[in-house]
Amino acid sequence: MLKVNNLSKIWKDFKLKNVSFEIDKEYCVILGPSGAGKSVLIKCIAGILKPDSGKIILNGEDITNLPPEKRNIGYVPQNYALFPNKNVYKNIAYGLIIKKANRLEIERKVKEIAEFLDITHLLNREVKSLSGGEQQRVALARALILDPSILLLDEPTSAVDIKIKESIISELKKIKHIPVLHVTHDLAEARTLGEKIGIFINGELIAFGDKDVLKKPKNKKAAEFLGFNIVNGKAIAPEDVIIEKGDEGEVVNIIDYGKYKKVFVKYNGCIVKAFTEKELNIGDFVGIKFKKEVNLSN
Amino acid sequence: MLKVNNLSKIWKDFKLKNVSFEIDKEYCVILGPSGAGKSVLIKCIAGILKPDSGKIILNGEDITNLPPEKRNIGYVPQNYALFPNKNVYKNIAYGLIIKKANRLEIERKVKEIAEFLDITHLLNREVKSLSGGEQQRVALARALILDPSILLLDEPTSAVDIKIKESIISELKKIKHIPVLHVTHDLAEARTLGEKIGIFINGELIAFGDKDVLKKPKNKKAAEFLGFNIVNGKAIAPEDVIIEKGDEGEVVNIIDYGKYKKVFVKYNGCIVKAFTEKELNIGDFVGIKFKKEVNLSN
Amino acid sequence: MAMFVFLIALFLFIFLPIIYMLSTPGDLSLLLDREVVDAFKTTLSAGVVATLIALIFGIPTGYILARHDFKFKSFIEAILDLPMAIPHSVIGIIILSFIYGIDVIKFIGKYVVDNFWGIVVVYLFVGIPFMVNSIRDGFLSVDEEIEYVSRTLGASKIRTFFEISLPLIKNNIISGIILSFARGISEVGAILIIAYYPKTVPVLIYERFTSFGLNASKPISVGMILISLMLFAVLR
């Protein structure tokens, strides 16, 4: 169990302001735009940065001032940071070698984790020859082999294309036995993986809770980041906008995503985004109905 | 009108093999995976690379051996390549200054194009301070100001995030008066913008024609690149897969994109991708029906 | 943090002698001595001439090395770097042997040996790698797409070079100038062999030291250090 208590930190251009949350053995996704300071949070928990104030408690122990090597935390940075001078096997085995585990145990555990993540065929490869998705799995294996008390993932899919992203997400879903803290700017990742979800904007954790957090933004900034339409002080998710026959709005842009189209409709002086499967053209007039609205606090 | 005739070129790791096509005053999108050699094609047409063989004919004139400065072609490279030592105004005016246009005409034209692309407020800015989307518009303005015979766009949205991508697409839609050749790896761009569409894989233009090209892949490679499911030698678009009650397939992965879910179903020994708005879980059994199938040639 | 001991040791090893020297410069009126003034004039003017030549030849050379691939390119790059690797007095011997060894250029000898132009030749020889490398690295850092776009906008290759590429490497040109100038005026080993006269400052310092001892050479050294520090400050 991880408990973060009033954590604050200023580092380079980023800052954390009084961040507090708690996660159990569950998959927690913290969602925020790039530059919000999500990496700083991860680095404080990993022990790489020292917080200016606040406490980090892991399984009941105050680890705020422990060096990273004494925390037993699995860390997968955004760029994976594989050891370039070691092959895949040596990368994965590194933590066990440092811990002076015996050779047979190392072999057994590397094999086990490699099977779990489907990278057995990569074990003898040099890391330079790996694709982005392969690197990601190796970095995951390297972190998981030590049975960490928590796994920290920093934007795990930001460097790969959509197909690989989908396969990484499916690997991540397999991790059930330990708590995971995953930071990302990707909504689909949060929706797909998050059992707990936090929204993190400008160094502040402005919402934290179950999946509903994504459906009920508290304020305008969060609503905008989540892609909601803001009409008359209310937030409406694009999927809750129904496009009908009518003349309330004018279609100003259409992006064709295949299964459906994303349409931008000029309505009451603002632009409303919606999804539709109808055939529309720019300049068409349509009717608009909102299935659900969320009141914003400010 | 642009006519490319049997163009071949080997450059670095990329190659073009006998590429031929023709475009009129229309918006042509050539779609292909990264590394397919799309940039080489663009650079040959711009005159930056000299083709090994083949002809390029623009408005009836054979320009194959003309230097770039004599071709009157607008070129917007992938990274925009704004002149970092000039401000936005000077960037846009550059082509006219080179052509020794008079100062008043330059001012008038810069203003005009800046209004067209909605960047009047940026004219006095240094290019270093621009966001990706702003840079893109400036690069576009710089190319369009000379009334080129054709506009070449190299992956215009590859460096920006989804919101900016959508706004760039809406700017590009405005260009109606000259032919455009736009290369990209992004399907949504092709669907949204393309009046003519080409599919370019491994240096070859394997399909070229109207929008139907996207719906009827000729072979397995093209079908896979376009995201089709391949089942028993037939290609089925994910949007043509209907998920019903039943037990023909097992759901192995779900990605939640908000409006709909992308599901991966194990069916007849292969993985079928489909879209659904149903609530499903990994491990559920479902029925599958194909609305449309395309026969593949090889 | 124990590592800081090593850093501090190295720092003091270099810093203390220099700061001591600057704080006890001796009789600085010696700098007004006719011979000293002449030596400074000789050194600086030879430095300027050599640097100008290096610049004129260095810009096209750096451009070609950055933008073209050709046979033996890496061999040529290696040769252009070589003056950095050859011991200083050996450079003097090499140049002298060549001039006196090849009959058709023997006549050059009288313009070089113990002559202002000999100093220029040496300064140029040792300064070229610094100039060429700075300028080549500059052009390498200019995105080629920028040049391509300029050409599609109607500028010829040569116009693109002067309108776009050259202004973009201004800083590299400045550092090339400073580095090759500083390397030149530092030289003494090769100068002692090729052109003891007209005396450059480093030669004069050496001569004063051997003839009159440490105190006679200190003020001149301080003058020279100040010039070096100034150049160095501009560079950073």
Next chain:
Amino acid sequence: MAMFVFLIALFLFIFLPIIYMLSTPGDLSLLLDREVVDAFKTTLSAGVVATLIALIFGIPTGYILARHDFKFKSFIEAILDLPMAIPHSVIGIIILSFIYGIDVIKFIGKYVVDNFWGIVVVYLFVGIPFMVNSIRDGFLSVDEEIEYVSRTLGASKIRTFFEISLPLIKNNIISGIILSFARGISEVGAILIIAYYPKTVPVLIYERFTSFGLNASKPISVGMILISLMLFAVLR
């Protein structure tokens, strides 16, 4: 393509004298002369000792400069670069003034002036910037995330340094060694002032040249060039 003329001119200006020298080395048996052999021994062993010292101090110094921010950091970096900017004979004067100027270290004088250790001190002084810069650039090129990950996997800071960071900068260490060694053994200006004896090769070349003329110094110069070329070839 007219630009190639400039490149070829610079290339020939450096290449022809060197190739001419190597093709007319004179009487190479001179290299077996006792004094010559001793000079090579002195030069190379002083080079090795100075480079080792530079390495031992350079690794922690380079690491600190790459990984830590502290007050006066850029000032310290500038000072560590300074020996590159100071004219060669001035370096000799600086070191000598310091040793003779400070009472408590005056006794060092007899171990330095005209002594093997004087050569080492000069080589170290001029070689430090090359060593420190190579190693610092090496550490800068190592992604810090790699070190962080190593620590989360249970390796202490010091263990991470030896297991991960140091092996990754192997090539920078090698080039630091070669550059500072080559810079050291090239030096003659400062050596003439501090330690004319025991004679290093560049000093001997200068002495033979002034006493017996060009031909007496050519074979030794060729020997020295060959060493430089070897080092240079390894570096590339």
